[in-house]
Amino acid sequence: METIKALNKWANVHTSIPIDLLRIGLGVFLFAKGISFMSSTQILMDLLSPFQNWAGGMLIMHYVAPAHFIGGLLIIFGLLTRWAIAAQLPILLGAIAINFAGDMQIGNLVLATATFLICIFFLVYGSGKHSADYYFKMQQ
Structure with missing residues (x-):
């Protein structure tokens, strides 16, 4: 009985670690996507080709890479996480929509939907x- 209580206490203390690791993994993934889009803009232009005739196409292209790059860094450190994620949501909705407007690629659709x-x-x-948000909150 004592072992079960000790395990429950340990589990209650460490429940946030997997969630924090998931957040860090999400940030690393978005950061890597931002680097990928910045290093080869042709990939991003090919992805956005179904929307090239829409107004603001160039604005979209200049928004996606920096938002992934900076947002990924903020999410990794846990700084302004909700704001960084709010900046990612239109991009991810666009990534899902691109699969329906252009060539359907199931792998990209699953990846964008999961993200x-x-x-x-x-x-x-x-x-x-x-x-960092929790740390700064506790410093007040």
């Missing part, structure tokens, strides 16, 4: 216990 759902989770949950 979108994880972002929705962190938009509600916040940055977690091991984050």
Whole structure:
């Protein structure tokens, strides 16, 4: 009985670590996507080709890479996480829409949808216990 109580206490203390690791993984993924889009803009232009005739196409191209790059860094550190995720949501909705407007690629659709759902989770949950937001909150 004592072992079960000890395990329950340990589990209650460490429940936020997997969620924090998921947040960090999301940030690393978005940061890597931002680097990928910045290093080869042709990939981004090819992805946005279904929307090239729309107004603001160039604005979209200049928004996606920096938003992923900066937003990914903020999410990794847990700083202004909800704001960084709110900036990612239109991009992810666009990534999902691109699959329906252009060539359907199931792998990209699943990746964009999973990333979108994880972002929705962190938009509600916040940055977690091991984050800069939590640290600054406790310093007040």
